[in-house]
Amino acid sequence: MRTRQVFRSVGRLADGREIIYFDEAPGTGRADVADRRPLPPFSTGSQLRYDPLLDEWVALAAHRQNRTYLPPPDECPLDPSQGERLSEIPAGDYDVAVFENRFPSLAPAPDTAAADHDPALRARPSAGRCEVVCFTSDHSASFSDLTPERARTVVEAWADRTAELGARSDVAHVYPFENRGIEIGVTLQHPHGQIYAYPFVPPRIEAMRGAARKHRAATGGNLFDTVVADERRAGTRVVAQGEHWTAFVPAAARWPYEVRLFPLRRVPTLAHLDEDQRGELAGIYLDLLSAFEGLFPQPAEGTDPPTPYISAWHQAPVGADGTPDTEFALHLQLFTLRRAPGKLKYLAGSESGMAAWINDVAPEDAADRIRAALPASAARRRTESKEQR
Template identity: 40%
Template sequence: MLPYYRRVHRKVDGRELVLYGLHPLEAPPLPELREPLSPNPHLRYHPLRQEWVVYAAHRQERTFLPPKEHCPLCPSREGGFPTEIPFPHFQVAVFENRFPSLVPNPAPPPEGLPVPVGRALGRCEVVVYTEAHVGSLATLTEEERLLLAWVWRDRYRALYALEGVRFVMPFENRGEAVGVTLHHPHGQIYAYPFVPPILERESQAFRERPVLLELFPHLEPYRVDGEEGFLAFVPPFARYPYEVWVAPLERHPGLWTFSQGEMAAFARLLGRVVARYDALFGEAFPYVMVFHAAPLGEERTFHFHVEFYPPKRAKDKLKFLAGTELGAGTFVVDALPEETAKRLREVL
């Protein structure tokens, strides 16, 4: 029996909303905002980089840093501002993004372009961690964080079952420094119709050898934290000064193969990594967190892990990507991984 309750609600505009909780949610929905939706993304192929680029012009109009009273991720209130979640209470909510880059029923791409084009088939979801407007993975209770981990696991199952989906990626953008447009604690999930280039290269590396299993015995100077069966570390090849990876010590293709004990350990460790980040400079630490799980067909050799990309190199300095990073793909890093690992290890 799964350790959560699940309720599916069809919004008035046709999008799906899934509510997860430790107790059944039986309240009737409140009135919803009915606005026309017209997402029409498509793909174009980059012949030099040999990768797809997604064009989603409608995203230019997406909600941008609204005041708290107009936050679309808060629960709706009777007689108040109608949010994306038409219920007065919830624990975790997942809904189809109003401004998606990939859609389940894409229109045909434009014709007559001088490069190959494709349909932007897929799905983009928003994962709201809590009904509280302020918080983070670090401030959720252990019970709430574990529920969220189970939600990610369920979304992997649901999205990989969609026709045409080849890769599913949960991620979180935290902080204005990485371009976040809503402050409410949340993440996103993209379900792609292709395997993105970074995951193609990782899959090839794991097919050739068990890269992480070979690396683990040498990571003591880079260790940040750990839980039974899991390690958080600054990779010795980190491209960002405070980059951290979280990985199971045994190979798993994704968290859908974790035991219940492993789910709990994974959730605790994620929370502590974010707590360490926040303690580093005494403020909410910006980052991009990305789950790297097996693309479809790579389950036998891929090793699931989570990567944190934080843009800060000091309390008052950001790591901007400039000429060598953007133009050549070669990163220049301002701090040694063993030194940043030591700081993060000792900060709590």
């Protein structure tokens, strides 16, 4: 496959934050466009506090109470700047843009630990970084509306940021994700995602890493390879696959409609994907998002908005030297909390109180519905993959 070239340039916003443009053509000069807003210097008050009962860190970020909340379309801070309408993107247009979040949950901060007289509090300054990833300058689009070329540019941006952030001494895990829909808690409607570079390994990643270690000790094999191979052999819940990727509804899915997408050649992070894997990923990911869009009837006046979802990239934790845990397998978890038209899956007493999940939709039925909603391109890809095997 021909190597895909993306043109990367770095600029600064008025308060000192970094902005990175990923362009599909050279010479745009976008990083040189000045941010004309009169912003005060960037600072945060984030703090990490330790929960000894669960052996987990909790981030406190009280400054986020003042973040921008559902502005009207003509005041969206993720649109490109036009005339006197100034936004977080100084350039008048862009392909894909990434910048440091103005209201981050995680960021280097002064030591705000409590006084020694509080014996119950173990705290440390925050660290890491939070970034916003704008997928397109088109405010009214969704990721599923992107061309395969633009989706590939987003993949390149994810891989670039994974490599750079994962190399930082204050980062233990890099998490790219997208929240879509007000039901999820989205505060800006422009098509965008985020990247959290955690200074600790998040609980879910730590749990999977622990399970992988136990599996290796018990069987001598890799847990993720075993799960993918078993799901492919079962076939019942496989919804899409190609030469390099396979997507399936997990046998023990927690969410009403949930898909896991794995590369068939195990890699620890997005930065480790080769050209063929990256190229196919753009297409199969668009297929899955299109299927989620088609799971429920198109909205009419007074009915459901488009399908809300969370798209979560699970990547390997990194050591102090930036080296990823190669026992861990990169994969995507894509899920929606909508269980039926007009009905959401709420995390109630069992899920929120005990972290014990109860699913209302059988994974096999969910897989049938997702397969039926896939575009024709996905069916062709699956047929070609079967012929190649």
